[in-house]
Amino acid sequence: VLQAENKSVWRGLAPTISTSGKATFYRGLSDSTTAGRSGLIFPGGKNVGSSWTVISDIEDQRSNSEEESRRRVLKVIESMGKESDNFKIFKQVIDESSIIIESKLHVRDFDKPWESSYDGLIYVGDSAHPVRPTGEGTALAFEDASVLGKVVLKFGLCDEALREYENERYEPVKRISEKVKNMANNFYKETDEPPVVHFE
Numbered sequence: 001v002l003q004a005e006n007k008s009v010w011r012g013l014a015p016t017i018s019t020s021g022k023a024t025f026y027r028g029l030s031d032s033t034t035a036g037r038s039g040l041i042f043p044g045g046k047n048v049g050s051s052w053t054v055i056s057d058i059e060d061q062r063s064n065s066e067e068e069s070r071r072r073v074l075k076v077i078e079s080m081g082k083e084s085d086n087f088k089i090f091k092q093v094i095d096e097s098s099i100i101i102e103s104k105l106h107v108r109d110f111d112k113p114w115e116s117s118y119d120g121l122i123y124v125g126d127s128a129h130p131v132r133p134t135g136e137g138t139a140l141a142f143e144d145a146s147v148l149g150k151v152v153l154k155f156g157l158c159d160e161a162l163r164e165y166e167n168e169r170y171e172p173v174k175r176i177s178e179k180v181k182n183m184a185n186n187f188y189k190e191t192d193e194p195p196v197v198h199f200e
Helices: 066-079 085-096 136-155 159-187
Strands: 002-014 023-027 038-043 050-057 100-108 196-199
Touching: 002 066, 002 085, 023 085, 038 085, 050 066, 050 085, 066 085, 066 100, 100 159, 136 159
Parallel strands: none
Antiparallel strands: 002 050, 002 100, 023 038, 023 196, 038 050
């Protein structure tokens, strides 16, 4: 069962824009109209450009076209300050992206049942544990695949294997998901420090 985070999120790839191995995180100021907004630009891999994510207060409806999605995310970025270096970087990667995915942000409610209620069905990846786009979701998905492969080798492809997968994944997924949520909540705590962080 998923909980709405009341945020809109946009994602894209800028294949020709290199971040030179750096990840850039930007957040809006907690005491302004940009509070709750953030942007992330990550290296896309060796010689493959960069990927990016923008999170904002929830936008009404959804875009109906690629161009509408582009306009909506650029409006969010512009609100963070058109004269800032961050705006220029984000505008460049957004302009370079041929596909922009827009969605609403949801996370798993771990107080609700974790297991699938259907025989022969399990959830893996984002369907099992959607988290804010920080990279942990990808790592969790790889771990899901590894555990699923091991239980299928042990039990065969049967309901017993699928329930064992769910049992093994619950605690690690819950722990990581809660850490990501706490990290996101702490990201927006009031501070007098500039809201830009670079990691290498």
